[in-house]
Amino acid sequence: MYQLCCFPARLAVETTLLAHKTPRFNTNKSSTTSLQVINRMTLFTLFVVLCCVSVITSETCLGQKEISLISTIESTLNTLKNSLKGKSAECPSGWKEYKKHCYYTSPGITTWYEAEKLCKQKGGYLAQITDSAEDAWVANMLRRAVQHRHGYWMGAENFTDGKWRWINDSSKVQYTHWNLYEPSNSGGVEHCAHFWRYANYRWNDTHCTQGGIGYLCEKIK
Structure with a gap:
């Protein structure tokens, strides 16, 4: 102008x-x-x-x-x-934080199928373990959580082709920490993985409606 x-x-x-x-x-x-x-x-x-x-x-x-x-x-x-500065979004009440992820241990027990639904309702997914450091941190957390008889469900399953995958994104399970002689697929019906309390929270496969198991949810912070 x-x-x-x-x-x-x-x-x-x-x-x-x-x-x-x-x-x-x-x-x-x-x-x-x-x-x-x-x-x-x-x-x-x-x-x-x-x-x-x-x-x-x-x-x-x-x-x-x-x-x-x-x-x-x-x-x-x-x-x-x-x-x-130096702050970030906090995990919701009742969730624990590890490397920008939040984890929730259930107070009650349920089936693997129901656990998956409940985690989704909470805005997350059944826990997906990617390395030994995360696995060690989770196991230590579970030892201080409610001691369900058989431990806690995780997101690993092998429904489709017998290969273990994470239900969250269908990616192949790379890192594992199976208990000795596991996974065994006993009776040909053990398609869901959990952190086994009796094995110091190493991994085990079992049938997906096994009783006495809580669940571990995870979500990005």
């Missing part, structure tokens, strides 16, 4: 100056006509300049308001950023 406004103003000023420098005729009529032209150009120039000053002033004020608003927003964001 500044350029659009100042260009005609500059043009008007230059035209007026040129008119003043133009030689006048000696006749009274010519002098009068020339003076009228110059006066009109001067008035036009003054009008354009005043209009431009008004527009530029308006834009300048608007810009100052915008700058002030932006400054306020930046200040608020910086304050919020500083208050959140």
Whole structure:
């Protein structure tokens, strides 16, 4: 807008100056006509300049308001950023945290199928163990939790092709910590895995409706 406004103003000023420098005729009529032209150009120039000053002033004020608003927003964001520095979302009440994941140990027992549904209702999934460090942390947590007779369900199953997978994302189970001679698939019906209390929470396979087993839910923090 500044350029659009100042260009005609500059043009008007230059035209007026040129008119003043133009030689006048000696006749009274010519002098009068020339003076009228110059006066009109001067008035036009003054009008354009005043209009431009008004527009530029308006834009300048608007810009100052915008700058002030932006400054306020930046200040608020910086304050919020500083208050959140080093903090992250907390696990829900009753859940334990480990490396940006939350874990929930059930107070009651149920089947593997029902456990999967209950974990989903809580916004998570049956625990998916990916390495020895996580497994050791979970086992230590389970030792301090409610001591269900046969331990806690995890998310490993082998329903489809006999290969163990995680129910959460159907990925193959890579890390394992099976108890000695497990998985055995005794009777050809043991398709669900659990942390076995009697084996110090090493893994065991059993039929998916086995009694005396709680469940361990997991979700990303």
